[in-house]
Amino acid sequence: AQTTITVAAGNNPADPVINKYIYSHFAEHLGRGIYGGFYVGDTSKIPNTNGVRNDVIAALKKMKIPSLRWPGGCFADTYHWKDGIGPKDKRPAIVNKWWGNAIEDNSFGTHDFLNMCELLGADPYMAGNVGSGSVQELADWVQYTTSDNKNPMSDLRRANGREKPWNVKFWGVGNEAWGCGGNMTPEYYVNEFRKYSTFMGNGNIFRVASGANVADYHWTETLMKGIPKGLIEGIALHSYSFVEWDKKGPATGFSEEQYFRTMKSALFMDSLIINHSKIMDKYDPNKKIALVVDEWGGWYDVEPNTNPGFLFQQNSMRDAMIAGATLNIFNNHADRVRMANLAQCINVLQSVILTDKDKMILTPTYHVMEMYNVHQDATLLPLTIKSDDYTFGTGKLPAISASASRDKNGVIHISLVNIDPNHVQKLALNLSGEKFKGVTGRVLASAKVGDYNSFAQPEKVKPEVFKGASVKGEVINISMPTASVVVLTLN
Numbered sequence: 001a002q003t004t005i006t007v008a009a010g011n012n013p014a015d016p017v018i019n020k021y022i023y024s025h026f027a028e029h030l031g032r033g034i035y036g037g038f039y040v041g042d043t044s045k046i047p048n049t050n051g052v053r054n055d056v057i058a059a060l061k062k063m064k065i066p067s068l069r070w071p072g073g074c075f076a077d078t079y080h081w082k083d084g085i086g087p088k089d090k091r092p093a094i095v096n097k098w099w100g101n102a103i104e105d106n107s108f109g110t111h112d113f114l115n116m117c118e119l120l121g122a123d124p125y126m127a128g129n130v131g132s133g134s135v136q137e138l139a140d141w142v143q144y145t146t147s148d149n150k151n152p153m154s155d156l157r158r159a160n161g162r163e164k165p166w167n168v169k170f171w172g173v174g175n176e177a178w179g180c181g182g183n184m185t186p187e188y189y190v191n192e193f194r195k196y197s198t199f200m201g202n203g204n205i206f207r208v209a210s211g212a213n214v215a216d217y218h219w220t221e222t223l224m225k226g227i228p229k230g231l232i233e234g235i236a237l238h239s240y241s242f243v244e245w246d247k248k249g250p251a252t253g254f255s256e257e258q259y260f261r262t263m264k265s266a267l268f269m270d271s272l273i274i275n276h277s278k279i280m281d282k283y284d285p286n287k288k289i290a291l292v293v294d295e296w297g298g299w300y301d302v303e304p305n306t307n308p309g310f311l312f313q314q315n316s317m318r319d320a321m322i323a324g325a326t327l328n329i330f331n332n333h334a335d336r337v338r339m340a341n342l343a344q345c346i347n348v349l350q351s352v353i354l355t356d357k358d359k360m361i362l363t364p365t366y367h368v369m370e371m372y373n374v375h376q377d378a379t380l381l382p383l384t385i386k387s388d389d390y391t392f393g394t395g396k397l398p399a400i401s402a403s404a405s406r407d408k409n410g411v412i413h414i415s416l417v418n419i420d421p422n423h424v425q426k427l428a429l430n431l432s433g434e435k436f437k438g439v440t441g442r443v444l445a446s447a448k449v450g451d452y453n454s455f456a457q458p459e460k461v462k463p464e465v466f467k468g469a470s471v472k473g474e475v476i477n478i479s480m481p482t483a484s485v486v487v488l489t490l491n
């Protein structure tokens, strides 16, 4: 058998643009995500710019990070932003109650984050505190960061050394309001949202409601029904991939069964988006409100001998499979999914970067994000796929995942994932009459799906030139290695 993919390559005005923000990231005050990950302080021997590691800045710029969500996560609903402004030695220390009771000295605050976003060329996405904050506190934060007028908050910003406002468009109105954000019912949260959102203003601002936990469709329905159109621009969704919540298993050295079940849970994202979108379509048929998947990724047991509250895990080719397949799902739903944030950027959960003091490594997930950046702001080309199966025991999953786009220069890119760790897959790709001279590509593969980059072997997994594609008439024949990610460019 063979997988066949047909790409509708014509210029159809109805094809949506793949919003670059689908490729966004998330950085919480959690473990070594901020401290030691992004930020080492400006007195550190590790080369830095205003305390932010230069190696990290260069890597994230190369990957083309479009947006970064901060400061949480659960931490956001305990965070009082005024603790993190002004002279660093005057900032209060607090206990980070969600994450290992670590002492948070607030040395990385609003200015540090927003200036860092400018260095990265990434648009900030701030998560406001609804759980333990106040409407006034969040409205003040918006004014402090975005107002150019004369008012108490912009005056305070100027007094703290920043004359011009930053460009902060994206705001989360709380996080996981159904859980760590306050254990609210959706009916209660709707009213909270309406109140907060009203006082945040509606200028150049994009307000994201705290969204459903995985398949909680009642949550989405209640929000869509209860929040007036002019108050909301996006609604969130959180869904992680794991074997079982209470028995996650290791990040490396996992069994094939654990691999299969993780992939099954990752591919469930497609059904989730379809079902949440159906509800959204009922109330918002013109798709004005975006679905923002602002937490996704693989979640495993922490590495042995590390703080369980720090969520530090290695990152293997399994994570590359999750990233490649999930990003294809997001691309293919670009009409509704207009932002997504991988959890989390550095040293926490499914990271793109791991650091150890002055050392930094790029994970297989980083390489997928970097290879896929060709899709950012390109036009989606819908495709139909008849895939072979990857079978394990009595279970089966489609072996191949794919998405395609045409960029602003007219160049077509196709991203493919073969999640089958045991079989090379033969694919026939049909471009429905599109003229092209040849095809080039890059591949991310390794002998085993459990392979990963370590500080001892930082380049075990890295992209190579792909030689497995050949053109025959109008068809591209492809041979995909086991457990691999390929991105093709049509010339």
Ligand code: AHR
Pocket: 028, 072, 073, 074, 075, 175, 176, 295, 343, 344, 349
């Ligand atoms: O990403 C880790 C945690 O997972 C976040 O803080 C929270 O929003 C989610 O439950």
